[in-house]
Amino acid sequence: MDTIYDAKLLLVDDNAELLALLCEQLRGAGYGHIRTAQSCAAARACFAAEQPELMILDINLPDGDGFSLFRALRAKADVPALFLSARDADADRLFGLGLGADDYLTKPFLMQELLLRVQHILQRAYRAELSRTKPAPLQLGERCVDLNDAIVTLPEGKTLALTATELALLRKLAENRGHIVTYDALCAAVWGADYYGYENSLGVHIRHLREKLEAEPGAPQFLRTVRGIGYKLTKGEEA
């Protein structure tokens, strides 16, 4: 697998229309290998024929329930899974996540949300495999960041090195590009600690990072502050 879009997906839902809609959306998002099944038996057959890299499972199925199916399939191979169900009770959600599912989404859902969650699960589950193929460099306006080598290339060709802390911060922000990362999540990712006691350090490192990433560090275009909450690495078009 070179990119997450090469991943083989298995969709299990008893509603054919929903399956068609999901397929269409996932294909539209770039996923090329999608298999569908409308029952537990069909899902087992698909799984046996070609082991998927991600399963999206409904819970109410005509010949069984998604939880049992998940357990049976998980026993064969450690494949990441997302439950997509009309069951909204906390108990079901907790049970599903407790079984070891990677995520649980309740119907009705926004397709964009599902696509993002699928993307996250695949990135997290196959990080090692994906990092073997060199990731595309992070493009921030005219500056380019190579996260593997921790180097920022300026438009004129000059390069700046990132410190280990700056790199860790930037990795966390880049993983969630376009989304807010709270102070707490950043501190946990970089220092494995609470935000308390690191308020000033975090501010200082972000300032240094801005000096390297932003053309105008005083008016940041990419590394934005969300006051009281955290930081966000904007996508190019938001800038």
Place this chain on the structure above:
Amino acid sequence: MKTFVRLIRRYVLAAVGIVLLLLFSGVAVLGWLGWQEGCRLPQREYSSSEIADSMVETAEGLAFGAERTPQEWMNGYEWAMVLDDVGNIRWSYGLPQELNHAYTPGDIAKFARWYLADYPVFCWTEPYGLFVIGLPKGSLWKYSIYSSPDFALSMVRVLPAAALGMLLLGLVLCFWLSWRGAKRLETVANGLEALAQGQTVRLPTDGFAGELAEKLNQTGAQLQAKNEMLSRRDNARTQWIAGVSHDVRTPLALILGWAEQLEQDALLPDSSRQKATGIRTQCEKLRTLIDDLNLTSKLEYGAQPLRRKDLRAGPLFRQLVAQFCESPLAERCEITLEQEEPAEQTVLSVDEALLARLLENLLNNSVRHNPKPVNITVHTRQVGERFCLTVADDGIGYPAAVLVALNAAEPAENAPHILGLYVVQQIAAAHGGTAVFGQNTPRGAKATVWLPVK
């Protein structure tokens, strides 16, 4: 237990009181009888021995003492006589004719103990002979009592101890009976307490409190049946809402998905894509409504378990606000999160999913009910032992009818639809807190949620 002790004390004291009362009344009755007897006995001026002692020898033979007249001496008596050593009458006074004869030792032995021709008599031995004096017939009953000397002595010794023993036995019996009674009543009292706490009651129906226990059992059974019926009805309602919401979810997912698809379809004209956006927005509203409906029915009937966790307020609210910032609704507002230093460190024992729902409903409310984009401030602070979350915006504020409905104890028939805010109130209440809704100054809506601090 207090009632138990009080009951026994009262029983024993009452018993002691009754015994004392009986004792006193017994003594009084005896005294009265004695006094009556004293009145009834033949009234005699002098005792037979006094009269016998007063007799003197004169020249004419024996005679009463001269200090009184014979009538005075004989007041209360019928007759008197003196017998000599061989049984002949030596002297007599008022002696009936039929008694005027000599007496054999056998006669003397008989009347000395009993009667002489039905006259009760007393005898007195004097140097001058045997003095015999008779009372009127039928004025006196004479008894003769015998006993061994030991019996009389032992009666004197044992009687007080026996009386004391009987009193003690009485007390012990009283205590035992009252203890048994109290014990039985205590069972009934425990049953009542269990009933008050909504537990099932099945008491033994024997003993003197059996009827009470039986009635209590019947009441308990009735209450239980009613509770079961109520809980079945509540369950059915919650299940029904959960079922409907479950069944609506899949069709809604399709509508939402297709609407999203149409919205992004670049080949469609803008007007059609705007309509698709409308469908999508309305679907999302429906989704929120279903979630709220399901949650409110579960909270109302206690079917929603609280999964409390200790969470520090600072990271929790940063996370929750960040989540909302990611949602499409956030595009129509500007959110500021302000957490005061002590509040940020506060540890709350809350159900994270429910608290997320609470904040989401308040933020949704601010965004959805204001036609123009609004500035929302989420503020947290700690006041004493309470944590205060304020969500305020600068929009049009709550309509007056909404505030009236939110503050009303019972939902009115034509109350505005405030399910989202009602759920906020329910979630706050489930955590032991309150939610207060009011207007922000100078304008806008302001919701204040108070939660207890762990």
